[in-house]
Amino acid sequence: MKRVLLVLLPVALLAGCATKHGLPQRPAAINHVVFFKLVDPTQADALIAACDARLATIPGVVSYYCGRPIDTGRDTVDADYDVGFYVGFASEADYAAYVTHPSHLALVAQWRPRFQWLRVHDILDPTP
Numbered sequence: 001m002k003r004v005l006l007v008l009l010p011v012a013l014l015a016g017c018a019t020k021h022g023l024p025q026r027p028a029a030i031n032h033v034v035f036f037k038l039v040d041p042t043q044a045d046a047l048i049a050a051c052d053a054r055l056a057t058i059p060g061v062v063s064y065y066c067g068r069p070i071d072t073g074r075d076t077v078d079a080d081y082d083v084g085f086y087v088g089f090a091s092e093a094d095y096a097a098y099v100t101h102p103s104h105l106a107l108v109a110q111w112r113p114r115f116q117w118l119r120v121h122d123i124l125d126p127t128p
Helices: 002-024 041-054 094-100 102-114
Strands: 030-038 059-066 084-088 115-124
Touching: 002 084, 030 041, 041 059, 041 084, 041 102, 059 115, 084 094, 094 115
Parallel strands: none
Antiparallel strands: 030 084, 030 115, 059 084
């Protein structure tokens, strides 16, 4: 029995390490990241709550986060925004459906006048 365990243990450990080479699981194939600078920064919590209520539950969303910048004390980190938003999708079709979803359109219409600016970044992760 000990011999079997001595043979199987290294195999099990190597198999576990081979999974994505020990990298964390990637959140999504299509990653949509938006940074908002508000005309009135005190409305940040309201924007976060609106995103949580309207966007996180849209069909096709597989990962989501919305929050404020964190002060890390690093000069190279751009924290010149009030709210950061991330949403991930498994496919371009899911992303396209999100963009035209009534909840997304309503949130954009409600909040656009309150934005000083926004930056949108879409990132494709082609790995399986």
